[in-house]
Amino acid sequence: MHVVLVGPRAEIVRGLRADGHEITLLYEPGHRERVAVLADQVERICAVDSYRKVESLWSAVHHLEPMNPIGAVVTTTEWAVVAAAVLGQLAGARSLTPAQALACRDKGVQKKKWNAAGIPTASWRVLCNSLASEAEAESWLAESDLRFPLVVKPLAEGASKSVKVVRELDEFVTAADSIDGGRAMVEQFVEGREWHFDGIVENGKLSAFMVSRYSEPLLCTKYGKPIRSIALTPALNPDVYDSAADLTLRALHALGLTTGVFHLEAFGEPGTFVASELACRPGGGIVGEMTQRVIGVDIYEASARVITGDPIPRWAEETELTHGWTILPTAPGKLNNVEAEEIMKIPGVDKVIMRLERGSAMRNMAEASTLGVGCAAVKGRSVAECQRAIDAVVAAVERIHENAPLEAAQT
Incomplete structure (x- = not known):
């Protein structure tokens, strides 16, 4: 199969080569060094000006002609998720659908679907335009059920970029204005422990699943504390896994994501988990290293294989450490x-x-x-x-x- 990979990722290339696929790699100039390492493992390469632009991805594959028909479009790059899905639809190839991709990228679309399905999540509202004054901000807040402290964030970013906690009106106006384009997600700040659930969903069922908890909420990175995460061993924590799996499946189904990899962040404790955000790509950091150790799956290789339909290799789960x-x-x-x-x-x-x-x-x-x-x-x-x-x-x-x-x- 001819697979278009949007964004260089060594694990994906390795898996696609092992499965015998032809690879076309599209990349932003900032990733040129990563591409150089992979150049002898792919059939063709083309730069694009932005992963976010369908026009750029679509035109790139035209510049690489002649080529075999595209069989699949895959990406692990957060900012390429929607554009890659649209490219897949345009090419008649296997990929996420644009609707699935948008629901897993736009936090407003995502939370609206969760609310409709009864998935517990923080109160929220989308700010469609930047605020002209504190008076306008006060009026906007009065129309909502939101109260300080609040979290202001872009609707579709990653790695907690431009996310701010605000406790006063002037902080709210400043934070909202700092978001590019003036459109932002505003949600109620949630106290408590933060978790992340990573895995694979196939035909609507969890085929691989790992539960991890952060030592401190991710927003602590804004104050100089690095991400610290512990993956719970399934055999030693069955009740936690049952509760997390229940929330995860409901959240996935509400977004229409029936086949793919995912990274879901949540707050609370087993039995009272509250969904925060869900992405249809592997988690960052070294989550891939953890899934290999804990649940016996390479989540990065799996993110392509779940689209191409190739078997996903598995080995024994951790049971003791x-x-x-x-x-x-x-x-x-x-x-x-x-x-x-x-x-x-x-x-x-x-x-x-x-x-x-x-x-x-x-x-x-x-x-x-x-x-x-x-x-x-x-x-x-x-x-x-x-x-x-x-x-x-x-x-x-x-x-x-x-x-x-x-x-x-x-x-």
Whole structure:
């Protein structure tokens, strides 16, 4: 089958090659280095100016002619989800439908469908235009059932980009105006523990499913705390899995997503879970590493195979140990001084993936929740042991940053 892959992802290319597919890769110029590594594994490559633009993707495949008819269009890139689905429909190929893709991207469309299906979620309202004044903001809020604190976010972004918690009227106006285009999702701030549920749905049923919980809500990344996540072992947490699976299936069915991979974030506790957001692509960070360890599935390879119809390889689930991971935090304004070998010495750590070379300038994690100098995977005999290992990793990285050179010292 000829498969168009929108956005470079090594795991996807590896899986498609193993299944014998012909690959056309479309990419944004910012991903040129990733593409160079994959160039000898794909049949053709073409740059596009934006993953979000159907026009750009559709014209690109015309510039690559002659080519075999497109059999499937796949992506793991959040910003390409809707455009890739439309391209699939235009090409008569296997893909998500545009309606499924939009419901999994636009938070307003998503929550409206959840409300209609009785899925518990925070109170919300879409702000269709930017606010001209505090008086206009006060009037807009008065027409809704929303009360401070509120969360203001783009309708279709990812990695917590441009998400803000506001507690006063002036903060609300400023946050709303900062969203590109002036259209935003405004929802009630939800207290409590945050979770993420990752897996595969096939023909309306969960064929792979993993439950994880964050050490702190994702919005804590806005205040310098990196993502820390622990995947619960299915055999050791059956009741939690039953409750999470119930919410997940209802949420998926309400959005019409019957076949695909997903990443669902939720708040609360088993029995009282509240749906937050659902994406029809694998989770970020090293969620793929966790699904391999915990439930015996490569969620990234599966995200293509569930579309192409190829069998999804599976191996034994974890039954005894607990696995977790963390982003290695940054210290903005300094140069990275962290080395994988040093982090690997910490008890419980069994894998470190560096994303930023030593000596490179570090960005602020407030920009995106997945920003970091790398990631570390840990394992332990219990959730508590796993959490201690994760906390030790974060503390060690922060100590290294204390003595890191300032970015200005590079010039």
